[in-house]
Amino acid sequence: MTVLLVTNDFPPRQGGIETFVRSLCDQLPDVVVYTSHEPGDLQYDATLPFPVIRDRNTMLLPTARVTRRAVQLMHDYGAGRILFGAAAPLGLMGTALRRAGAHKIVAMTHGHETWWAGVPGARQALRKIGDAADTLTTVSSWCADQIAPALAPQAAQRMRRLTPGVDTQRFAPGCGGDDVRRKLGLEGVPLVVCVSRLIRRKGQDTLIRAWPQIRRQVPGARLMLVGGGPDREYLEKLAARTGVSDAVLFTGPVPWAEIPPYVDAADVFAMPCRTRRFGLEPEALGIVTLEASATGKPVVVGDSGGASDTVRHGETGYLVDPYNPTAVAVRIAELLGNPGDLGANGRAWVEAEWTWQRSGAVLRQLLDI
Structure with missing residues (x-):
């Protein structure tokens, strides 16, 4: 054997x-x-x-x-x-x-x-x-x-x-998000979190481009980008050009063992991943989206490759056009204002099938x- x-x-x-x-x-x-x-x-x-x-x-x-x-x-x-x-x-x-x-x-x-x-x-x-x-x-x-x-x-x-x-004991509602918010001064702030390497395929730039519209609809909303990668300087400059530097927090690399509390800190998890290089660079699945669902968070995910398997559209979150910042902003603002049962639905789905x-x-x- x-x-x-x-x-x-x-x-x-x-x-x-x-x-x-x-x-x-x-x-x-x-x-x-x-x-x-x-x-x-x-x-x-x-x-x-x-x-x-x-x-x-x-x-x-x-x-x-x-x-x-x-x-x-x-x-x-x-x-x-x-x-x-x-x-x-x-x-x-x-x-x-x-x-x-x-x-x-x-x-x-x-x-x-x-x-x-x-x-x-x-x-x-x-x-x-x-x-x-x-x-x-x-x-x-x-x-x-x-x-x-x-x-x-x-x-x-x-x-x-x-x-x-998904380890549904590590990724669970209340697994340390309040501590992260206190440490970073984010208590009571509407917060969107993306956990991923900072690379173009993951769509952090789409989130930054969507942020002016999100702030108009949800004043004070913040975006936390968790992870390191080659695109950090590009994203920081994009945030400055877009006028949202004060709303975007870069945590830098976080050890894998410490990731769950950062996911738990979110009101909404978002990763508008996209397919690049003429279809040769897609998102194969995106397990982090399911980890966010296990933590009870509604999710917003880009329609790329197998990413659609990680969300039940309208039940656990939304699948969005990753090249359309306006569409991304609409869904995120909607969930920040009224998440409904999407987070609880996602937790139940992951416990049953993932x-x-x-x-x-x-x-x-x-x-x-």
Whole structure:
């Protein structure tokens, strides 16, 4: 029943995929991880209840050497089940691992495989990955629709949905938002929060452009952008040009363990994410939106890629045109004035359908555990 997880996406490296892959390890009865080297990995790995074998390189690629190492680990640990943390490109080792005795192979897709599906050469490689795996998983229905045409018909029929879960104990109403507001001097202030890297695809610039209209409708409303990233200087200058610098608070990077109180501080969570680079850079899902719903917040989300799977329009929040600041402003102002039951609806939905236990049960079924 041992599972060999082969992945580049593993802590202490930070990111949504890393959190997804690491959390799934807790749902497996017996797992061993083969991953890349990262600064600080010795200290991190010492805290884990399962073995982690680090490659000498900072990135695993499906080379002959890495494949031989994966086969050796499979034999050393009696791991007849293989899980690729990201299908492309490591899933190209699937055929060799199958020949070496792997009983089940599951390859997870996230968002970048949608790019592979549309590019000649990469598309053929993705087809080989699908042929070698028992199952390719997808995080959203949109991702499945993009990837399926690149696969052989049989492989497309074997695709299954495997989504990240939400820790509904960590992300819960009252998990520390009042403390954050006191610390930042935001008590009693109408507050919108966006938690994400500061990059163009996440749509923080759309929020800033929407803010003059929001302030006219909701005097004193503030916007808190939680996270770091390459776009911070651009966003600060945009806020100054738009005349809303006094209304926009940049927290800078916040450790993942400390994120829930910042989400809980919001009256409304907003991330008008958008698709960029001629469709090659979409939002695959957006687990932070579901974390906000788990915290009981109404959400406003951009219509990009699989983001629509994270909101029930009109029930837990609203899906908006991320290129239309006016439309974004209308929805945010509406929710600041009258959130209704959307936050409570979102909490109930996440508790019912987006838990790690549910995701773990799906994965164990796919691995035949």
